[in-house]
Amino acid sequence: MVWGLFPNDPLSGEDKYYIFKTGTYKVGRKGCDVIITKDKGVSRVHAEIIVNAMNLLNSLPNERSLMSPNVQIKDCSKYGTFISKNNGHRKKVHELPNKETALDNGDLVSFGTGSATYKFCHVPLMFFICSLDKVDQSIEEKISSIGAASTCTLSEDCTHVLVDQLMPLKKDIVDAVVAKKHCVLKTWLEDFAEKNIVTDMPSCYSYIPTVSVEGRSIKVADPKTRENCLKGYTFLLESVHMYKFRDQLKSLLDVTGAKTVSYEYFCSNSQAYQHANLIASIN
Secondary structure, three states, X not given: OEEEEEEOOOOOOOOOEEEOOOEEEEEEOOOOOEEOOXXXXXXXXXXXXXXXXXXXXXOOOOOOOOOOOOEEEEEOOXXXXXXXXXXXXXXXXXXXXXXXXXXXXXXXXXXXXXXXXXXXXXXXXXXXXXXXXXXXXXXXXXXXXXXXXXXXOOOOOOOEEEEOOOOEOOHHHHHHHHOOOEEEEHHHHHHHHOOXXXXXXXXXXXXXXXXXXXXXXXXXXXXXXXXXXXXXXXXXXXXXXXXXXXXXXXXXXXXXXXXXXXXXXXXXXXXXXXXXXXXXXXX
């Protein structure tokens, strides 16, 4: 999981921040890692966020860590830094020992007069590695270094599928498309794993993989592009045993907005229609 610092008011005009590495990140008005411009009560160097580790001690989904030595915040300001917990308790960091305290997943952090309020939280990243070869240890290390996780099975918690360029189309990739997952090249992970802090997650569009299908190169489009791209089309499908990926063909067509009709249903309705016409002509 990547650490995130997001404006509590999405219309505030302030940037989002994603932290990928351990280290000390300065918060302030100018020349800092996290820059706040809208609140005039924010000092030039207002606070420091100290990230000691990228992983939660308790990493279960939707649960807060009971202990959080992983990340701390230190106040360096004139007007103060405030932490609000889920239980409603609010504390002024400046009044705490060493002017610092632990940051928990889900905390609200206010800098200055209070108009600059951010939510500190984990951004879940779960990678399913779809590869022809044995998983590269360096890829696993990069995933771990940013606090993300990998899985050997495609699950609901999976956020991205890492695909080798020009690898033959496999059932795992078909399953990922049906599940509306982002399929990306490994270089997408490698590129942003080298960064410390950014204001936006790198776009997947420049890292769309191409797979090989019976000698042809086919791009695996992103979920948004795939959605409704075949809306308005109806496909007549024969028995699932006729197709390489069996019933997955129908599922693939469903996620693109297409309609499908089984051959058996089509034939039975055609015969009924012809029979009705025959009776009508006799009468």
